[in-house]
Amino acid sequence: MSTDNLQDCTNDIGYITPYDREVYTKDERVMVLTPWTVQNICYEVIKNYMIENPPQDEGYKFTQRYSPDDLESGISLEIAYHYKDAVVQKRPGIYVSRGETGFVFPTINQLIGINTAESEKQRFAMLQMPINIAVVATNVGFAEQLAEYVFKIFLRYQEVIKQDFCIRQFKLASLGAPQLYLESKDHIFVNIALLATFDMGAMIKGDDLKIKRMSYAIFTSCIDQPLSTNIL
Secondary structure (H helix, E strand, C coil): CCCCCEEECCCCCCCCCHHHHHHCCCCCEEECCCHHHHHHHHHHHHHHHHHHCCHHHHCCCCCCCCCCCCCCCCCEEEECCCCCCCCCCCCCEEEEEECCCEEECCCHHHEEEEEHHHCEEEEEEEEEEEEEEEEEECCHHHHHHHHHHHHHHHHHHHHHHHHHCCCCEEEEEEECCCEECCCCCCCEEEEEEEEEEEEEEEEEECCCCCCCCEEEEECCCCCCCCEEEEEC
């Protein structure tokens, strides 16, 4: 996941929530939040956690553990629909996907600021999106243990994730019941649902003629000198 495209956690649109003012400084920078990057944040959190905290260290009995090397890893971790030929059938597997994203516009005409002189408009929206983590394993007990290993990551650290990435709301929402995996009667999957709400903003710059300052003078009989001033 690339982090080359960085910007201020306020989305560089001049809008700062009271929460941001209390917690963040202007020097702290995170990724621009979009549905794709929020999905990738969850993927990277799971990946980094499993590298540093193998299941055996957490008290689980199964021997499989995750490795960044796809061919050596005992657990497959993928973004949903981005399957790799070498590991597409590897089980157990963890697949991170996102659901349909909703948009909320809390301000009139989506505006949070206007600079008429420079033909600039600042727009703001809140995005609400579910994130789904499907855990697939060879039997129901294994699937339940692996799902528990994964959902505990967000149970413990959802507040830290929210603050570190400037996500407005982030929470573990539900743990689905074990179900038969459609591809095979020998596999069970458990779905973990997360909910995220995050901000997106944009600066719209028009190509209108800019309003410039011009001088004018007021002549009066009260004084000998004219009154000069500047207006927009």
